[in-house]
Amino acid sequence: MNTLHPEKESPVHRPTAWHVTHWSRDSYCRGAYSTLLPGGTPVHRATLGECLGGRLVIAGEACNPRAPAMVHGAWDDGIRAAKLAVRAGARRVIVIGAGCAGLGAARHLRAQGIDCVVLEARERIGGRTHSLQLGAVTVDVGAAWLQQFDDNALAREAERFGVRLVATDFGQPLAAASDGPVDGIDAAWEALRRGIDRRLPLAEGVARYLATLTPAEARATRYAIDGNLIIEACRPLEELSVDSLDEEGVGANDHFLPGGYRQLIDHLAAGLDIRLEQPVARIDWQEGGVRVNDERGDFCICSVPLGVLKTLQFVPALPEPQQDALAHLGMGTLEKVVLQFEERWWPRSPTGYLRWYDTPASWVEWLDLTDAVGKPTVAGLIAADAVERQFSGRSDEDIALAARDALQAWARAVEAMR
Numbered sequence: 047m048n049t050l051h052p053e054k055e056s057p058v059h060r061p062t063a064w065h066v067t068h069w070s071r072d073s074y075c076r077g078a079y080s081t082l083l084p085g086g087t088p089v090h091r092a093t094l095g096e097c098l099g100g101r102l103v104i105a106g107e108a109c110n111p112r113a114p115a116m117v118h119g120a121w122d123d124g125i126r127a128a129k130l131a132v133r134a135g136a137r138r139v140i141v142i143g144a145g146c147a148g149l150g151a152a153r154h155l156r157a158q159g160i161d162c163v164v165l166e167a168r169e170r171i172g173g174r175t176h177s178l179q180l181g182a183v184t185v186d187v188g189a190a191w192l193q194q195f196d197d198n199a200l201a202r203e204a205e206r207f208g209v210r211l212v213a214t215d216f217g218q219p220l221a222a223a224s225d226g227p228v229d230g231i232d233a234a235w236e237a238l239r240r241g242i243d244r245r246l247p248l249a250e251g252v253a254r255y256l257a258t259l260t261p262a263e264a265r266a267t268r269y270a271i272d273g274n275l276i277i278e279a280c281r282p283l284e285e286l287s288v289d290s291l292d293e294e295g296v297g298a299n300d301h302f303l304p305g306g307y308r309q310l311i312d313h314l315a316a317g318l319d320i321r322l323e324q325p326v327a328r329i330d331w332q333e334g335g336v337r338v339n340d341e342r343g344d345f346c347i348c349s350v351p352l353g354v355l356k357t358l359q360f361v362p363a364l365p366e367p368q369q370d371a372l373a374h375l376g377m378g379t380l381e382k383v384v385l386q387f388e389e390r391w392w393p394r395s396p397t398g399y400l401r402w403y404d405t406p407a408s409w410v411e412w413l414d415l416t417d418a419v420g421k422p423t424v425a426g427l428i429a430a431d432a433v434e435r436q437f438s439g440r441s442d443e444d445i446a447l448a449a450r451d452a453l454q455a456w457a458r459a460v461e462a463m464r
C-alpha cells in the first residue's frame with residue numbers, strides 16, 4: 047500500500063483504467079439534467095408536462111416538480127404521462143425515448159393493454175443511465191444512485207427484481223479544502239437558505255448575503271454553495287433561479303447499484319416494443335392523429351431530454367405556456383470521471399463520500415466505490431463552469447489525470463488535518 051508523503055515526494059498514482067463523460071456534447075442529451083433558470087419555478091416543470099390537445103404529453107425528469115433531475119422522478123413522470131394517455135382514450139401511443147421515463151410510460155401502457163411503440167435514437171436503451179465495463183467491474187457513467195429511497199417507486203421495482211443495492215450516506219463527507227481545514231459547511235448552507243433575500247436574482251442575493259458575513263463565514267458559505275448548490279443545479283449562480291436553493295438532490299437515504307443500473311433497465315424494458323436508432327426531429331400532432339417518423343398513432347409521449355426537446359420541431363408549435371416553461375428551464379452541466387487503481391492510496395471516508403473544496407471549484411464531489419465494486423475505484427463529479435476550466439483543450443486521458451491530481455490534493459489535505 048502506498049503511503050502519502052509531502053507534496054514533492056508524492057508517488058504518482060496512475061489509474062489503471064478510467065472513463066470521462068461528455069454528456070453536455072452528447073447530441074441525444076445536450077447536458078446532464080434539467081435545472082431552473084432565473085425566474086424558473088417548479089410550476090414551469092408541471093406546465094411543461096401538461097396534456098396538450100388530448101394527444102401529446104412531454105415527460106421526463108424535467109417535468110417532475112417533486113423529484114426533478116432524478117431517475118425515479120423520470121420513471122414516475124413516464125407513468126404520469128401514460129395515465130394521461132389512458133384517460134384520453136388512446137389506442138396507439140408513440141413514446142419517444144427509451145430512458146426511464148419512456149420505459150415507465152411504455153410499461154404502464156402495456157399493462158393497460160394499449161398498443162405502444164418506443165422510438166429510441168441511440169443503439170442502446172437507458173438514456174442517462176449507462177453502465178460500462180471498466181476493467182473487471184461495471185460502473186455507471188450516468189446516474190448511479192436510487193435517491194430518496196423510501197419514497198422511490200423505482201427502488202421498489204429494483205427490490206422486486208432482486209437487484210443488489212447498497213445504502214450510502216451523502217450526509218457525512220470527508221471534506222478538505224485547498225486553503226486549510228473546513229467545518230461548518232452544513233450550518234453555513236442552512237444559514238444562507240434562511241438569510242438570503244429571495245426577491246433578488248440569485249447571484250445578487252448571494253453577493254449581498256456574503257457581504258454581511260465574517261471572512262470565515264463567507265468562506266464556508268462559498269464552499270457550501272459549491273458543494274450543495276452548484277454541483278446539484280449545475281450552472282453558475284448568474285444562470286440559476288432562487289428556487290434552485292430548494293430543489294431536492296442527494297442526501298435522502300440514497301442507494302447504490304454495485305452491478306450497474308443496466309440490470310434494472312433490462313428488467314424494465316423486457317417485452318416492450320422498442321425500436322433503436324430511430325432519432326426523431328419532428329412531431330406532427332395535428333388533430334386527427336400523431337405522426338412521428340414512419341409511425342402513426344393517436345397519442346405521443348415525448349420523453350427526450352430537455353436539451354433535445356428545445357431542438358425538436360412540433361407541428362403545430364407548442365402552446366405559449368409550454369414555450370414559456372421551456373424558456374425557464376435549462377440543462378445543467380455535470381460530468382463524471384471514474385478512476386480505477388491497483389491499490390486504494392487515498393484516505394478512507396467512513397461513508398465513502400468525499401468533498402474537495404478548491405478555489406475556483408474543480409472536482410467537488412467524490413464517491414469511493416471500492417467497497418461496493420470490489421476494486422479500488424472512485425468517481426468524481428464536476429459541474430457548471432468548472433467543466434470548461436478542466437476539460438477545455440484536454441484529451442480524456444489528461445482530464446482523468448487532472449482529476450486524479452485533484453483527488454491527490456484532497457488526500458494530502460486530509461492527511462495534513464490528521
Ligand SMILES: Cc1cc2nc3c(=O)[nH]c(=O)nc-3n(C[C@H](O)[C@H](O)[C@H](O)COP(=O)(O)OP(=O)(O)OC[C@H]3O[C@@H](n4cnc5c(N)ncnc54)[C@H](O)[C@@H]3O)c2cc1C
Nearest residue numbers: 106107115117120143145146147167173174189190191326
Ligand atoms: C453524470 C450524471 C449523474 C447522475 N446521477 C444521478 C443519480 O445518481 N441518481 C439519479 O436519480 N439521477 C441521476 N442523474 C440524473 C438521471 O440520470 C436523469 O434524471 C434520468 O436518467 C433522466 O431520465 P429520462 O428518461 O427523463 O431521460 P433520459 O434517460 O435521457 O432518456 C431520454 C431518451 O431519449 C433518447 N433521445 C434523445 N434524443 C432523441 C431523439 N431525437 N429521438 C429519439 N430518442 C431520443 C435518449 O437517447 C434517451 O434514451 C444523473 C445524471 C448524470 C448526467
